[in-house]
Amino acid sequence: MSEAEPHVRVEKLVKIYGNRTVLHGVDLTINRAETLVIIGGSGAGKSTLVRHLIALERPTSGNIIIDGTDISSLSEVALARERRRFGMVFQKYALFDSMTCFDNVAFPLREQTKLSERDIREKAMQKLKELSVDHAANLTPAQISGGMAKRVGIARALVMEPELLIYDEPTSGLDPVTSRTVDDLIEEMREKFGVTSAVITHDMVSAFDIADQIAMLIKGRVVAQGTPAEVLDHADPSVQSFIRSSGVDASRFAQRRPRSPSEALAEKAIARKRARVADAK
Ligand SMILES: Nc1ncnc2c1ncn2[C@@H]1O[C@H](COP(=O)(O)OP(=O)(O)OP(=O)(O)O)[C@@H](O)[C@H]1O
Numbered sequence: 001m002s003e004a005e006p007h008v009r010v011e012k013l014v015k016i017y018g019n020r021t022v023l024h025g026v027d028l029t030i031n032r033a034e035t036l037v038i039i040g041g042s043g044a045g046k047s048t049l050v051r052h053l054i055a056l057e058r059p060t061s062g063n064i065i066i067d068g069t070d071i072s073s074l075s076e077v078a079l080a081r082e083r084r085r086f087g088m089v090f091q092k093y094a095l096f097d098s099m100t101c102f103d104n105v106a107f108p109l110r111e112q113t114k115l116s117e118r119d120i121r122e123k124a125m126q127k128l129k130e131l132s133v134d135h136a137a138n139l140t141p142a143q144i145s146g147g148m149a150k151r152v153g154i155a156r157a158l159v160m161e162p163e164l165l166i167y168d169e170p171t172s173g174l175d176p177v178t179s180r181t182v183d184d185l186i187e188e189m190r191e192k193f194g195v196t197s198a199v200i201t202h203d204m205v206s207a208f209d210i211a212d213q214i215a216m217l218i219k220g221r222v223v224a225q226g227t228p229a230e231v232l233d234h235a236d237p238s239v240q241s242f243i244r245s246s247g248v249d250a251s252r253f254a255q256r257r258p259r260s261p262s263e264a265l266a267e268k269a270i271a272r273k274r275a276r277v278a279d280a281k
């Protein structure tokens with residue numbers, strides 16, 4: 001658990017489906033307590049890439065090293081243990097249709113913790129409230145709007161307070177005001193718990209508000225990774241035109257809220273993790 005080693009390191013990741021190469025040797029790092037935003041056109045391989053980070057996909061070749069462990073070579077049993085430390089907000093929110101929204105959010109707590117039903121109720125309701133969907137607690141996903149279902153999906157991913165959170169287009173289909181509250185939540189998870197995040201988005205306002213690093217993917221290749229300022233000034237014209245076509249420019253940074261330095265948050269996150277490991281013994 002070295003502080004200097006990135007939390008996530010992707011090395012030469014290749015993914016081939018049939019005869020189609022979707023990822024062509026992707027290299028990527030995410031430092032602990034930082035937010036990496038992944039941008040790129042439709043079909044570039046963004047969702048495929050992040051699915052590898054939580055081992056929902058196995059690489060054709062290459063390595064996914066999380067917290068010093070190469071998860072691409074772990075057995076299913078070992079993976080099940082690792083996955084508790086990851087959370088994922090899916091592009092198509094993936095809620096259980098037959099359960100109420102409350103039960104969807106309570107599900108990971110019931111499956112993976114020994115909390116009492118009372119504590120589960122409190123935690124799940126708290127998260128639904130933070131996402132302003134507590135009024136939908138007793139409805140099923142079919143009875144609520146797409147935007148609400150998205151927020152329930154986010155509540156379910158946050159309720160376990162994971163170390164690594166992956167968001168696949170968390171603000172798509174949400175109105176601008178709700179989108180900014182999702183950005184606030186991603187920031188809050190970082191500030192409060194030192195969470196490391198990977199966020200896929202087509203929402204450039206969101207990207208430039210929350211990113212420590214931005215990676216741009218074109219046709220299965222990372223063509224740029226750097227700070228928002230670096231990516232905005234990137235020499236590659238395709239990176240430039242992709243970002244500028246969204247209307248975002250350097251003036252956006254002036255509006256960014258102050259953020260805690262990631263080194264300090266990372267230290268807190270590691271201390272929390274050590275305490276948890278000690279508790280489990
Ligand atoms: N299980 C699979 N089998 C075959 N092809 C797949 C599979 N999953 C993804 N692909 C292909 O990989 C390519 C990249 O898909 P992916 O979903 O990763 O793109 P994306 O960048 O997330 O796009 P979007 O912005 O539209 O969500 C697509 O051409 C897709 O058809």
Ligand SMILES: [Mg+2]
Pocket residue numbers: 046047048091168
């Ligand atoms: Mg996608």
